[in-house]
Amino acid sequence: MSFFKRIRDNIINSKRLSKADSEILFSISSIHVTLEVKLGLKVTGRCALTFKTVSGTFFYEMEQDIRRFLSSLQPEFDLAFRTVTDSYGYMWVVFEGKRIEDLLAGLTATGDIVEERGFSDQLLAAVFEFANERHGGQQQYLIYNYRRNNFYPFVPTGNKTRNIEQEMKMMSAIGEEMPFEKDMTLWYPLWDLPLRSQG
DSSP states (O other): OHHHHHHHHHHHTSSSSOHHHHHHHHTHHHHHHHHHHHHOEEEEEEEEEEEEOOOSHHHHHHHHHHHHHHHHHTTTSOEEEEEEEOTTSEEEEEEEESOHHHHHHHHHHHHHHHHHTTOGGGEEEEEEEEEEGGGTTEEEEEEEETTTTEEEEEOEEETTEEOHHHHHHHHHHHTTTSOBOOOGGGOOOOOSOTTSOOO
């Protein structure tokens, strides 16, 4: 735990990600309790960070640094990861673990590596998955938009459709506890999220 606390402290003190930004991401560690109590949403143990890939040696070296860093955590912590590149050219680093704090630390530390290597403009979003126990385990998501520095909900229902009512319920439940995107036109859908392994 102290190791992850050091990671967290380093992230908070990093050049681009201010203390407020980091605290916003880490607020998930308490917000998830509110979501479970009010809406029956439980953390699934999966989250992901996504960023736009670019060609070149520096980006390739950054990818290798991320993989080496995350692999070094595995002997000591129950935190699995895999990478997926989608058809739009975005790389996804998908995390699985039992503790929300460990997931957050791994995800945020990965974002820190991206920023330190000079690719902060490529960061798109962090995605946190929940299962709605009151709606048959339906997947619902909180998405952190790096460019806007806030969250918005996303509840896909299949075939490129979404449940706006459920998204509004999520915002209503925790909108006072964390920075939420008030402009619903900026609640960008992220279809075909690769959080669940196809293998």
